[in-house]
Amino acid sequence: MVKPVDTPMMVQYHEIKSQYPDAFVFYRLGDFYELFEEDAVLGAKLLELTLTARNKNSENPVPMAGIPHHAAKNYIDILVDQGYKVAIVEQMEDPAVAKGMVKRDVVQLITPGTKMYDGAGSDKQNNYLAAILPNSDSWALAYIDLSTGELKATTIRRLTDILDELSSLEVKEVVLRQNDDLTTQQQLATQLGERGLVISTQLAIEPNATVSFLTQPLLKIDETKATAMLLNYIFDTQRRNLDHIVPAISYERLAYLKFNQDTRTNLDLVENNRTKKRAGSLLGLIDGTHTAMGSRLLKQWVLKPLRDQNDIEDRLDLVDAFRDDFFTRGALQDQLKSVYDLERLAARAAMGTMNARELVQLKRSLLAIPSIKAALAQTTSILKNASDTLDDMVDVAGLIEEAIVDDPPISVREGDIINDGFDDKIDNYRRVLQDNQTWLAQLETDERAATGIHSLKVGYNKNFGYFIEVTKANISKLEENRYERRQTLTNAERFVTPELKAHERLIIEAQAKRTQREYELFVTVRERVKANISRVQNLAQQIARLDVLSTLADVADNHRFVRPEFTTHNRVCVKQGRHPVVESLLEAGEFVANDVLLDENTTMQLITGPNMAGKSTYMRELALIVILAQMGSFVPADAAELPIFDQIFTRIGANDDMAMGQSTFMVEMAEANHALQEATAHSLILFDELGRGTATYDGMALAQAIIEFLDAHVHAKTLFSTHYHELTVLADQHDSIENVHVGAVEDESGQLHFLHQIKKGPADKSYGIHVAALAGLPETLITQAKVILTELEAQKSSIVTHDQPEERQLEQTRDQLSEQVALFNVDTINPEIKTLLDTLDNFDILTMTPVDAMNALNTLKKLRN
Known part of the structure; x- marks a missing residue:
């Protein structure tokens, strides 16, 4: 089939589209932006537009969808918020005077990183666009908020830290260098794409005068190059004046308290992890700022406490x-x-x-x-x-006060913007318009008297101009040829006179000149503001x-926050510390405050006690107190003495990462490894129930090994909560470890009551079955669980200690593994349960992927049914 020849307009469209293959091209035709071909098909689906066709009667009609130009912003926002780019193509010359095809060009490329947010709530958010430049042993990162002009750069050693910084900044789009090694760029783009980031590329261009000025404060060559690449991308895509961009600031991540995205999520710093809303987060609690820029700055302080x-x-x-x-x-x-x-x-x-x-x-x-x-x-x-x-900028404020009316219209091209008395020409035009309005009113009075038609009126229509209107019932009263007919209506006729047309020209000319003059003066005022x-x-x-x-x-x-005190003695002493967010959700006086004491010789607390008793709250509140203190805030406590921490690590909650093929236990081990590899003696570590994602003895062995590794090699201040009560003996073997527990008591009826109070020493038992009973499990099940627990406790399992010969330790471990008690007595249970257990025995859990595990669970469910 012979390919149809494009019309001149489609030739122009294809030339522009070839330059922006990854963007929707909004092509201006009159009062509409048109989408063509693949853009039209996908755009109609995403924007719920009617899909039509150009040359629909031909053999190859061109798919087409249109958007009114005055409503384009809403449609653009929808596309950009979904991660797409939009190229705006405008007519570059007046169609009335153009010879041949009207010249068109892209006037702006709108992308997720360059969108100027102005929706509800967006004033409290930055919208950062970043650029990454790899080097042999480091990465240069530059980022900008186009809506405020903020421009910063830093050097980071590892890609994992780059990715975490992008997460912290909530970057939506990343610019990579176009001529980098394709393999390296593809690998990087893949990793960024997996995190939902939009990837753009930019040629490495030599800095121009503007770029040189904005990058002058940077001392590192790679930071300068990354920032120049970012700025060139901005200039190429925006194609407008960007004088508000401030010179770049270089910063060191080591100047701030460091924590990764997992910690930000686990601590609910800027949004509640469950609801994804500000309410229920630390930022949501403390943000009572009165300005948009204050709210953005407070968020920056929360995410980057000082050191x-x-x-x-x-x-x-x-x-x-x-x-x-x-x-x-x-x-x-x-x-x-x-x-x-x-x-x-x-x-x-x-x-x-x-x-x-x-x-x-x-x-x-x-x-x-x-x-x-x-x-x-x-x-x-x-x-x-x-x-x-x-x-106070009284000169600028005075200029605007003198020039601009207090309640101007939104449009700047329709007049009524400039104050009376600011400009003689505008005042003269207004007098002419007022005089002509008076003249028109007098004309109406005179014509009514001359014709005897009291309903005659002088009016104005946008399409036909000024006219004299006479109802059809009164047409017979008009003398012949008194007026020139202009328009016929159902019930009236409209006329003009030479004199009325002359005054119409005066009025239209005065209006046009006044409107143009007002716009010119408005631009002058805006330019003077721009200069400041x-x-x-x-x-x-x-x-x-x-x-x-x-x-x-x-x-x-x-x-009731207090000012924290900082010590160089590596001592944590918090008196009656509180979790500020949890406390705010309870009635006054309900929250139970706790002391946290880790002196110079104590690096770790092993925290035991039942679920729901407050272990996680106790751990999180210390981290929040540290963050608040180092961002320069008072803290929720009666008194707080703290060292300056360099990093915070958390492993809290049971989370998997199905998209990355990681089970709950794999995520748990990865987060633990991050802390073990990166933490220093000046760090804070929170480990909650580490090791619970695998078999009992595997988990206990790993938990013990991690505790002893931290004690021997890291020396970070650590809160380690666990249900492995066997681990509490480690406090007897290591002077830097102490046991604490969350208090709980049983009443005479066996009901469990949580005290939420941290006390010295280990918990006497886990109370897991009591918690299960509180959750409403069947009474017969609870009774059976107690029987099984008694059997298990009779085995007297214990941990491996290091004051025994190595051979004895290994022998004890083998004995313990061989003495695990079955959870069910298979000989006495019914055949249905036995079938379920036999099927479960055949599952190789250690090699299962998350999807395999879900299929296995479905198999068990079918057997049960």
């Missing part, structure tokens, strides 16, 4: 000052309610997308600054210094910091 004690103390000093000065804090926060998102307003001004309403938002924000300065200046504390450094972008951005940073510090003072007041 430099002087920097931490500086923040704590300011929180302390705000807490002590309630009235200054209140006055500040009252004014902060009037401050809009200065960072993003500055970005919109730079990119030329700021409208008149946003100029008014900037003005109102700036008008609040003098009151903030005055409130801070009246203090006698260190807060007074903050007042001296704030730039750096001042706006500096002010935004200062306001955000004041917002966060005053908010942390609120949190300290409202939740």
Whole structure:
């Protein structure tokens, strides 16, 4: 079959599409953006559009779907939020004067990393785009938030740390160098793609003047190259002014308390792990900020606590000052309610997308600054210094106040933006328009009197202009040829006169000139704001910091937090520590506070006690106290003495990773290995029920070996909760390990009551069967479980100790393994259960994949049915 010849328009479309093969091309035709071919088919499905065809009567119709240009943003957002890219193609010349095919070109490529978020709740989120540049022994990472201009770079030694940093930043798109080794790039792209990241490529281009200026602060060559690659990608895709981007800042990850995505998830730092919402997370509890940039900054502090004690103390000093000065804090926060998102307003001004309403938002924000300065200046504390450094930008605020009306329209091209008295020409045009309106009213009065038609009216129609309208019932009253007929309606006729057409020209000309003049003056005002972008951005940073510090003072007041003290003696001493999120969900006084004491000679607590008694809460609360303290916040306790930690590691909860083919136990061991390999004596480790994902003796052996490895080689402060009561004897063999347990008591009826109180020494038993009874398991099952437990306890299994000869240790291990008691007496159970057990014996659990395990479970279920 002969391929049909493309029309000139489709030739143009294919040329553009070939440059953006991985993007939806929104091709402008009149008042619509059109999608063609594969874009139309997929776009119609994703956007719920009607799929039509171009040249539908031909042998090869072209699939086509259209979107009104005024509604394009909503459709673009839908595609970008799903990980797609959208290339916007506009007409580059007026079709009325174009010769031949109208010239079109891509004016912007919108991607997940370059989208300017402005939906509900998005003001509290950064949208980072990152670039990665591999080297022989390290990786350079650069990232930017296009909506605020924030630009940073760092060098990271390992790919796993790069991936974790991307997770922490919630990056959605990563730029790779196009001419890198294809194998290396493909492997990297695969790993990034598995994590849901959009991959883009960029040629390595020599820095231009703008790029050189923005990368000048960077001292490492690879960071400079990665940042230059990122900036060139931004300039190539956005094709507009980006003067709001600030010079790059290099940072070291070692300057911050380090923890990975598992820890962020396990501790519910920025979202609740179960609901995926802010509510129920640490950030959700403490974020009472009054500005969008303050909320974003607080999240950054939560995810990147500090390690430099002087920097931490500086923040704590300011929180302390705000807490002590309630009235200054209140006055500040009252004014902060009037401050809009200065960072993003500055970005919109730079990119030329700021409208008149946003100029008014900037003005109102700036008008609040003098009151903030005055409130801070009246203090006698260190807060007074903050007042001296704030730039109230009265010149910019005054300009906007003088030029722009208080309630302007959204459109900047329809007039009614500029204040009366700001510009003589606009005032003259307005007088002409007002005079003509008066003239039109007088014309209507005169014509009614001349014709005797009291219902005659002078009106205006967008399509036909000004007219004189007479109902058909009164047409006979008009003298012949008095008016020139313009339009016939069902019940009326519309007419014009030479005099009316002359005034129409005057009015339209005055309106057009006034509207154009107002737009020009608006752009002039916006350009003057743009010239002060750096001042706006500096002010935004200062306001955000004041917002966060005053908010942390609120949190300290409202939740009874105290200022932590830092020690160089590697001593943890928390008096009546509390889990702030759990406490906030309970009635006042219900939460049971606990002390945490790990002195210089104690590195580990072995925590025993029943499920649901509070072991995990106790462990998590210490980690949250450490994070709050090192981010510069007060902490939920009566007193807290802490060292400066370098890292936090957690292994909490039973999670598998089906997508990566990892079982619960494999994930558990991988997370444990991460801590064992990376932790130092200055780290904090939380291990919850390590070893429970495999057979009893395997799990116990691994748990013991891990405990002893930590004690011998790592020396990190560790909280290790376990149900293996046999492990508690390790505290007798290692001076740096101590036993604690969560208290629980049985009443006279055998009911179990949790005390949620941490006490010295090991738990006397696990209370697992009691918890099962609380869960509602059948009474006959509970009774049988107690019988089996008695038999198992009679075996007196114990752990391997190291004060015996090696031969005796091995012999004891073999004896213990040979003495495992069957959970069921097979000779006395019914045939159905016996069949189930025989089938279970045939499963090779150690070689099963997660899918095999699910199939095996289904087989057992069918046997039961």
